[in-house]
Amino acid sequence: MPVPTQPAVPVTFLVHPRTDVAAEVGRFVPALRRVPVPAFEWAFRHLPLPPFTLATTALAERPDSPTGQVVGVPLTPRQLLGDRTLAHRRITAAVDRAAAAGVGVVGLGALTATATDGGELFRARTDVGVTNGNAFTAAITAESVLRALPSAPRPGVALVGATGSVGSAVTRLLARAGVPDLLLVGRTAATLTALAAEVDDLGAGAVRTSRDMADVRGAGLVVLLTSATDALLRSEHLGEGTVVIDDTQPRNTSPDLPRRRPDVLVLDGGIVATPGIRRRGGDIGLPGDQSFACLAETLLLGLAGHRGHGTLGRPTLAEVDHLVALSTRFRHLGFSLAAPTSFGAPVTRQVWRADEPAFSRLAAGPLVLEDAA
Numbered sequence: 001m002p003v004p005t006q007p008a009v010p011v012t013f014l015v016h017p018r019t020d021v022a023a024e025v026g027r028f029v030p031a032l033r034r035v036p037v038p039a040f041e042w043a044f045r046h047l048p049l050p051p052f053t054l055a056t057t058a059l060a061e062r063p064d065s066p067t068g069q070v071v072g073v074p075l076t077p078r079q080l081l082g083d084r085t086l087a088h089r090r091i092t093a094a095v096d097r098a099a100a101a102g103v104g105v106v107g108l109g110a111l112t113a114t115a116t117d118g119g120e121l122f123r124a125r126t127d128v129g130v131t132n133g134n135a136f137t138a139a140i141t142a143e144s145v146l147r148a149l150p151s152a153p154r155p156g157v158a159l160v161g162a163t164g165s166v167g168s169a170v171t172r173l174l175a176r177a178g179v180p181d182l183l184l185v186g187r188t189a190a191t192l193t194a195l196a197a198e199v200d201d202l203g204a205g206a207v208r209t210s211r212d213m214a215d216v217r218g219a220g221l222v223v224l225l226t227s228a229t230d231a232l233l234r235s236e237h238l239g240e241g242t243v244v245i246d247d248t249q250p251r252n253t254s255p256d257l258p259r260r261r262p263d264v265l266v267l268d269g270g271i272v273a274t275p276g277i278r279r280r281g282g283d284i285g286l287p288g289d290q291s292f293a294c295l296a297e298t299l300l301l302g303l304a305g306h307r308g309h310g311t312l313g314r315p316t317l318a319e320v321d322h323l324v325a326l327s328t329r330f331r332h333l334g335f336s337l338a339a340p341t342s343f344g345a346p347v348t349r350q351v352w353r354a355d356e357p358a359f360s361r362l363a364a365g366p367l368v369l370e371d372a373a
Helices: 021-026 037-046 077-082 084-100 111-115 134-151 165-176 189-200 213-218 293-303 317-329
Strands: 011-015 052-059 068-072 105-108 129-131 157-160 182-185 207-210 221-224 243-246 265-268 271-273 277-281 290-292
Touching: 011 052, 011 084, 011 293, 021 037, 037 077, 068 084, 068 293, 077 084, 077 111, 084 105, 084 111, 105 293, 129 293, 134 165, 134 221, 134 243, 134 265, 134 271, 134 293, 134 317, 157 165, 157 213, 165 182, 165 189, 165 317, 182 189, 182 213, 189 207, 271 293, 290 293, 293 317
Parallel strands: 011 068, 011 105, 105 129, 157 182, 157 221, 182 207, 221 243, 243 265
Antiparallel strands: 052 068, 052 277, 271 290
16 A cells, blocks of 8 residues: 555644743743743633644655644643643643644643543544544653663663553553563552553563652663653662663653763653654754654554544553554654653763664564663
8 A cells, every 4th residue: 555645634732831831931932931930820820822833743745735733732730730620621722723623633742641531531522533642652662661671780670650541551562572570660559469460461570569669779770651740750769870761741850860860871751753754833842853752643643544533541552553553654754763862962872773673572572682782
């Protein structure tokens, strides 16, 4: 089947100010860079601020023919997680706007997914499809773990937020790939126990559970998969030379962690190389030829002409496999793991091979670790 050169359905991807609200808003209105966060929260709550187009996306071969939009939702992370009524109203307004414009799929970026229960809020809608992006995010995160493991100083992978929507899918993928020695960290003992029993049936090696962040110190590789609004992982939680993959937005690692612990390598998670897609307009914190994995999922569904909802709630392995298959179908546009970065800066140390075929080991049998480079 020939690959289409134009997406069959247009898409919209929702974002919001993430970490430094004043700095992010100030990129577009410089006069607002000195405004304190409480002032933004008051304005976002009380003023009739509509969703706004931040950027457009287009195929690199047709840069003047936009096929999607990145739309900003005027809410802070604290408002998205702390005031569900306000969050639902503002996010629904953005979805309504997309539906009225004839958009096929709306992707929920960052905490817009968490605030709507992984998009479950929109399950009954038939006028527009919604996806939370968690299936492809799980695939990209698991891929980064498999590639980074040889660089870890000791065995053991700790998954912080293992029972969440992305975390549970990543856990299943790593178990299916035969990754040994998984530590599942979460808040609820019963949920952790149930997930551990499930992944044990998938063929994983030793699987342990914990509700204590201090227990991640023994792991050689730590993956952050939570929906907290601030830095959760601190230097005292990490053993010597630990490799950290921060897959959170807003991120759960502090920018001063490398200064405090220069032996630790913090990698930015969930970033996809999409050289065949170009983004124009506002800055979402990535180069124009890269995408967050949840945005990449939205783009993939649009390229495939998907109608109806994508991933809602917790992704199944079948949904993950479907998105991986779509990324293979459109691999001429990229949709592979981006080169490693740390807090947005290139990593000079070789962490993984750039020429390794994307997702080649995710559905494979027991993992055989290579020697570190």
